[in-house]
Amino acid sequence: MIVGLTGGIASGKSTAARLFAERGAAVVDADRLAREAVEPGTPALAAIVRRFGAGVLRPDGRLDRAALGRLVFRDAAARRDLEAIVHPEVRRRMQALIERFRAAGAPVIVLEVPLLFETGLDRAVDLTVVVYVDEAEQLRRLMARDGLDREEAEARLRAQLPMEEKRARADVVLVNRDGVEALARQIDALWTYAVRPNRTGQRKGNADAP
Structure with a gap:
């Protein structure tokens, strides 16, 4: 079974991914793959420099x-240009990891x-x-975590659905408003009733986790 885990920036996706991993899931972190895709010497980094400059x-x-x-x-066109450079490489690396885990x-x-939704990966x-x-x-949370002012933080929120x-x-x-233990209880319920090993990949419909 493949689970697509997403959320807004600073919502707690990484914490949820860690909790899934503790329960036996293999986790593919798209952010980590995106960082690897732009390491020095990669074609993606070279393309970014060509588009945005050495600055x-x-x-x-x-x-x-x-x-x-x-x-x-702050520039939707520039963001689309960046995504066109990075996303195909992330998808390639993601597929390779999925195949390895399988x-x-x-x-x-x-x-x-x-x-997940913005790139259409929810369909996969x-x-x-x-x-x-x-x-x-x-x-x-975003302002506190990244040291951003309100305007910068709001610009990042507007870049996502x-x-x-x-x-x-x-x-x-x-719902991640009451701390890690509350989030873990929801993931335990989801793991037991929807994604535990040997269950089929049947969708359960839109609902908050118990």
């Missing part, structure tokens, strides 16, 4: 993600993908799971 590089030749973010989160007999594979999984917090809490739309499109919603 998006740090002195050591690595991508300056903060500098690039300041460019693309060959190893992994019963459940979780794809942790921030832009058996179950979509959204980690949900309301937008006010999401904004507060609104949280309420993701919630409406999900098969299962995990």
